[in-house]
Amino acid sequence: MRKKLDFLFAGVGGQGTILASNIVSEVGMRCGYDVKKSEVHGMSQRGGAVESHVRWAEKVYSPLIEEGNADFLLAFEMLEAARWPHFLAPGSVALVNIHQVMPPSVNLGQEKYPEEKEIESILTGAGDRVIWLEGAAKAVELGNHPTLAGVVLLGVLSTRLDEPAETWLRAVEDLVPAKFKELNVKAFWAGREMAAGS
């Protein structure tokens, strides 16, 4: 077991950010870590930004990660990824879904959506590296359910940690709605393959 692992999740309402963070929390519990998780509900379903913190350690006090301490950033939308460089620990990894949801100011032509290169430089200024992932494209290929991309990213994440794939798989199966179980299992394996290929 590691001393501690802090995961920061970022996305847009409706992308399954909370579900993905619930799955990571569950995996931590089942592997014997003390786990805490925090997010803010409320207006998130109305298209606003969503963030969720998951912490694994022998003993966790604060449910919020302290700035500069996140070991992994899992971002389901590119602009949302760029908001959190100050949370990244040295040596951390950002897994970013290649997917854009335009915020209102961009729709209205008042602001520009940042370029991929710009986002990469924002994140690598603090963390170690950015891994761009075709999670959204894979989700479309598998069945276009909005939360599938998140589970694809979890498949990738699982390859970078020591916990067995079986534990991840069980947690995915137990936490997703029963009728989408099969699709989500496929998405998880797709993520594992994607990691092997990258």
Add this chain to the structure above:
Amino acid sequence: MKKLMSGNEAIAYGAYLSGVKVGSAYPGTPSTEIMENFVKYPGVYTEWAPNEKVALDVGVGSAYAGTRTMVTMKHVGMNVAADPLFYVSYTGSNGGLVIVNADDPGMHSSQNEQDNRNYAKFAKVPMLEPADSEEAKQYVGVALEISETYDTPVILRTVTRISHSKSAVEIEPEPPLVEKTALPAYQRNPGKYVMVPANAKRRHPVVVERQKQLSQYAENSPLNRIEPGDDRIGIITAGIAYQYAREVFPTASFLKLGMVNPLPEQLIRDFAGQVNEVIVIEELEPFIEEHVRLMGIAVRGKEIFPNIDEFSPQIVRECAIAAGLIEAEPASDTPVPRFDLPVRPPMLCPGCGHRGVFYTLKQLGVLVLGDIGCYTLGAAPPLAAMHTTGCMGAGIGVAHGIDKAGVIDRCVAIIGDSTFFHSGINPLINVLYNQGTTTTIVLDNRVTAMTGHQMHPGSGRTLQNKETFQVNISALARGIGYEKIDEVSPYDLDKLSAVVEDHLASKLPSLIVVKHPCVLYAREKHPVPVVDPDTCVNCGTCLELGCSPLTQEEDSISINPMLCNGCGMCAQTCPTGAIQIAEINS
């Protein structure tokens, strides 16, 4: 076995384990999920009340009848429920009564920050404050025991980061199913329960004596504990602040309070005697700090830590470093710069009927006196068609006041259906009674949408998912005496505009009920309109709707089919007819 639960799930679980049989609440972030989870347990009765005052009166009745009862609300809900809180403090509760109060430091979803620990002191009732989900579960049972032993309501206080954070909770054996042998008999005792002045005068000293006994309880209760450590700094803290402080001061001595009213004075004195310096770390007001200072103990708190916004580990650390309490960490070579990125505020959903109303009101240039709900997003640009929002039910009264001040500007009050049932009916009566001319618009989508689609008196279903009466808002207004009432769909912009114009021109107090189901709840989707790039002059008129699928490209407008709900409002606003409603069979 342990299970991850949010604070709210743990409170519901704790209530079930402790034999709570009746629950009443009005939804409010961050408290809503308590009742939504409690309803799932067997053998319990739960309901959504129209507002927090009604919920607490219901809870009082149930507790008077000897039944363990839970009432839940957000911090500003306690303002609404303050009246019953004060009388039930005097009368006592008989059966266990726990009032769960969820504060929202940082205002994630609220109109103001307030520290409701002050209500416990104000109403002279005990208050417990858990620091994680396991404590949240346990404290419900402790609160009920205190309630029954000392004949008092007990407030359980959480904050957003307790209610909405998950941590491990020990799963307990199922509580024994108690056979209902006899229906509860109400024990009549008017001298205790009729709060006329003569009786209330006799009850107040009882309350003061109860406070003394509770202070004694606090001294010896395991809820308050000293965690010995380094004697240089002694930290007094409670709730979520304890968790942050523990991260920042891993070796300090702690007095961790689980009961924040009344405070254990002797325990505080003993603790202060064991350490060189006493520091209080608490979010919002200096509630504990002021009490400790009044005891004559040298203490620092708010001169170091802020009295606004919610805390985080880094805020506690930065303040502690600035005050010299801990060493600064070696600075990293390059501090992470902050980037100026486009913000992503919440917006009205694609297809939301509220959008048509705010678009129309903006076109007509009227003054809009708003209220609390999803529709408050009508204040955000580009709609920007709401000019005041205060508290639940405020808009109609504010509009009437503006009317009576003699303002000639055309104005309307706007309120959602759930908010109308919460506290919009009284001000609607006031307009009629005092011969005002206010036009009130009720946005009637038949559900409490903003907090996550809870049922209300207009929904036709109860919290327990039973079919029930559906209160008709037009019929209600007619019964009050309103004569000018119209019902209209928000999706026909021309008709909506004509109806609003007609009402504004009338001197009668009037009501417009805008009827449309919440699109996020009904999940209805229609074909996506088609933009003809040759006809589109890229004027941006449709963008005034503030609908997220509409994007201004270089030459024309585009509609994101993944996001679009197909409501067709954009086609109605297009001056060149470039946006066409899609054929149903296409």
